[in-house]
Amino acid sequence: MSKEEKRIQMFALIADWQQSGISKKRYCAEKGINEATFYYWYSRSKENVSSAGSFISIDKACRKSEVEVIYPNGVRIKVENDLGLLSQLIRLY
Numbered sequence: 001m002s003k004e005e006k007r008i009q010m011f012a013l014i015a016d017w018q019q020s021g022i023s024k025k026r027y028c029a030e031k032g033i034n035e036a037t038f039y040y041w042y043s044r045s046k047e048n049v050s051s052a053g054s055f056i057s058i059d060k061a062c063r064k065s066e067v068e069v070i071y072p073n074g075v076r077i078k079v080e081n082d083l084g085l086l087s088q089l090i091r092l093y
Helices: 003-020 024-031 035-051 083-092
Strands: 066-070 076-080
Touching: 003 024, 003 035, 024 035, 066 083, 076 083
Parallel strands: none
Antiparallel strands: 066 076
């Protein structure tokens, strides 16, 4: 089995466990999976989720009146809570 096939297989097992509603330990025992291996792949699956994207939602009814945009070069811009303007400032960089 190739590394990619193993990765796909283990991520499928992680997804199956998440839907099962049982503990990791019990799932491993029932499926005959080494717990250390399962935990390794479980930690790898969490890395993939967190690196998949870094967008956050912005509530339009936010009570705070200002948003600060900080560019990588250190420039800071404070703007009123205007999503259109904020979007344009983000696209500038």
